[in-house]
Amino acid sequence: MSKQSVVETGYFGEFGGSYIPEDLQKVLATLAEEFDKYKVDPQFQEDFRYYLKEYVGRENPLTYAKNLTEKIGGAKIYLKREDLNHTGAHKINNVIGQILLAKRMGATRIIAETGAGQHGVATATACAMFDIPCTVYMGKVDTERQALNVFRMELLGTKVVPVEKGQGRLKDAVDEALADLVQNYENTFYLLGSAVGPHPYPSIVKHFQSIISEESKRQIVEKEGKLPAAVVACVGGGSNAIGAFSHYMEEPSVRLVGVEPSEAPTVTEGEPAVIHGFKCLTLLDDKGEPQPTYSIAAGLDYPGVGPEHSHLKTSGRGDYVTVTGDEALEAFQVLSKVEGIIPALESSHAVAYAMKLAKTLPSDESIIVNLSGRGDKDVDQVFEMLKN
Numbered sequence: 001m002s003k004q005s006v007v008e009t010g011y012f013g014e015f016g017g018s019y020i021p022e023d024l025q026k027v028l029a030t031l032a033e034e035f036d037k038y039k040v041d042p043q044f045q046e047d048f049r050y051y052l053k054e055y056v057g058r059e060n061p062l063t064y065a066k067n068l069t070e071k072i073g074g075a076k077i078y079l080k081r082e083d084l085n086h087t088g089a090h091k092i093n094n095v096i097g098q099i100l101l102a103k104r105m106g107a108t109r110i111i112a113e114t115g116a117g118q119h120g121v122a123t124a125t126a127c128a129m130f131d132i133p134c135t136v137y138m139g140k141v142d143t144e145r146q147a148l149n150v151f152r153m154e155l156l157g158t159k160v161v162p163v164e165k166g167q168g169r170l171k172d173a174v175d176e177a178l179a180d181l182v183q184n185y186e187n188t189f190y191l192l193g194s195a196v197g198p199h200p201y202p203s204i205v206k207h208f209q210s211i212i213s214e215e216s217k218r219q220i221v222e223k224e225g226k227l228p229a230a231v232v233a234c235v236g237g238g239s240n241a242i243g244a245f246s247h248y249m250e251e252p253s254v255r256l257v258g259v260e261p262s263e264a265p266t267v268t269e270g271e272p273a274v275i276h277g278f279k280c281l282t283l284l285d286d287k288g289e290p291q292p293t294y295s296i297a298a299g300l301d302y303p304g305v306g307p308e309h310s311h312l313k314t315s316g317r318g319d320y321v322t323v324t325g326d327e328a329l330e331a332f333q334v335l336s337k338v339e340g341i342i343p344a345l346e347s348s349h350a351v352a353y354a355m356k357l358a359k360t361l362p363s364d365e366s367i368i369v370n371l372s373g374r375g376d377k378d379v380d381q382v383f384e385m386l387k388n
């Protein structure tokens, strides 16, 4: 690669870039320029911090999981409490940042796509507060499966458009959102929900989510007087993990561990390919098409992964591991029982791996688990799974 920065080129090693039609290239080139300008703008930074504090409820705690640590033995387990954010997960951090950027860029309308509905709900929430009209594209099949999230978005004043084209799933919703953007780019901002997609989205999402590790690094040093041995986070598209890793990347003593469901091992078993407009590690079928994946955690069910994770894996800086759905389900119950914290099924994957890792480390070391979200949304599903 040349000496140009990631922000200029959009590449992380061989991954990332922007494999999209020319009219869209132009729209995203403008977005990249504006992002570069505002991310260093003091007033913009102040506004972002204001809403994180007053609306999201940051900073959230880094909780020492004393009971879990004592139950397992080994390294101290700390939980970064993204579950305590307004709307119950990390996604709102990125949504607030992108809406502020959209407003600076003069957009009067937000569009987004959503699969399970979590990003759609976070976007609808913040759009209501900022009083900016919002349209969310959602595969028709997903609107039927996630009827309650559709209702939530509508309650928040968002227009939900069911997409019948193709297979009526997330990919088709992305295509519709991109078509809308090309048509309406003069007044419309496309708000992407994870550290994926064509340049500059992975860099934008990382920037706004790095508040997680900015806080946790300060907090762990306050509590332990030194850096953690490892930071553990679940990986779907990769946004909570990249935010949790970001401020530790230049600290070689800190292991960065991304946890995937063994049913959707994109990073651990994927191969380089272009999907959804960028190059990443991905699971392909015999025909070279993205393979359908399944995880008990809807938010981890994505055939690709962010380009920076792809690079962290191939360069060796990141460790990527898998846990099974059963292990995550067990961790869901253990954390609920011993700490009184019901984790999201996504986050339960990270908890499950941390429980294995802690045992192998001495008691004067610590591990940070990014608790990406709360499990209230998953209680019905777990009830059904445990019944059988």
Ligand SMILES: *Cc1c(COP(=O)(O)O)cnc(C)c1O
Pocket (backbone or CB within 6 Å): 089, 090, 091, 118, 193, 194, 195, 234, 235, 236, 237, 238, 239, 240, 241, 299, 300, 344, 346, 347, 372, 373, 374
């Ligand atoms: C959406 C979601 C995830 C997965 O998305 P990433 O972009 O990989 O962070 C993980 N945990 C929770 C609670 C989520 O809502």
